[in-house]
Amino acid sequence: MAPTPAYALIATDLDGTLLRGDDTVSDRSLAALARVARAGARHLVVTGRPAPRVRPLLADLGCTGLAVCGQGAQVYDAGTDRLLWSVRLDRELAETALGKIEAEVGQVYAAVDQDGVDGLTLIEPGYRMPHPTLPAVRVGRRDDLWAKPISKVLLRHATLSDDELAAVARAAVGSLATVTMSGPGTVELQPGGVTKATGLALAAERLGIGADRAIAFGDMPNDIPMFDWAARGVAMADAHPELKAVADEVTLSNEDDGIAVVLERLFPTD
Structure with missing residues (x-):
């Protein structure tokens, strides 16, 4: 029987975290996310970008499931191209x-x-x-x-x-x-009251995964609620000091495949 993965949900910010400065994802990061998928864990994009600005990136990542967009105000289903949940600002x-x-x-x-x-x-x-x-x-x-x-x-x-x-x-x-x-x-x-954690918690509930089995990656203060929600929070090397102060771990920068470094450690074999 295959071992249970250390985390069942990998929540990643995009800008400054998973994405490099040219808005691309490195081959090493893609390979690490593929390893996560083969282990039975789920990758969930949690971004400040609104759903329309995320579509092309999700396609590049091969994501056909859920994504949290708009700083947590939107839960988007890439497979059906619709919002499952959204909150408007008056x-x-x-x-x-x-x-x-x-x-x-x-x-x-x-x-x-x-x-x-x-x-x-x-x-x-x-x-x-x-x-x-x-x-x-x-x-x-x-x-x-x-x-x-x-x-x-x-x-x-x-x-x-x-x-x-x-x-x-x-x-x-x-x-x-x-x-x-x-x-x-x-x-x-x-x-008011909406953060990345709001959307992340809703998406995780739909996936049947609790916060105790989630790890989150980010680089800015808007990721703090996500770190508070998840069991473990990993900040990028050049993350904002406020986020580093609450992170459980600091990895390499987005340009140096910081997410892949951690995932390769957590999911050591295919």
Whole structure:
């Protein structure tokens, strides 16, 4: 009888974690994930990217099952191309939150991810996409951002660092929304109470796998709830200090196949 794998669920962030800087997954990482699958464990992508921006990557990974998208606001079924669960950010509430932040720090530049499997990313004048490879539609004015239901708002400031902007946003917004920082130039507002752990727990329940058999990999503060939920959290070498502080282990960077290094240790034989 084959031995039971150390973990039944491998939850990985994408940007700065599984993906290299050019948005690709290395051959070594792909081989490690294949080894995981042969052992009977499941790989679950848990990303801040909305479902429409994840489709091509899931196809490259050969994923036809579930993925957690939009910072936990979406559980997406790649096999049927539909959202099994999604939470919208109230647009009036989002406008109010932006106003409170701008009252503290002056002008911010905003973008939104629309809800749905075909939702667009809209950016207002002055906003620069942190990932230039991701498609976005520029609108003429902020009011145009609220044309359709949204899952989250992305923020940038001309002079404040991400840490500074996130701290101000949390203090200004309070319980109106959840404030996360998911990468360079990426401070986000999402529905209150929603985190990566929210979507991860729902997806894991559908798969029949408990948190005690899950290991999570990440690199930014938005991965902290995921680490809190899973039995083990592994931070990348160049992860944000806040995440490293709560990680059970620090591996190599995404460019150096940090995930593969850990998985090869945990799943030593095919």
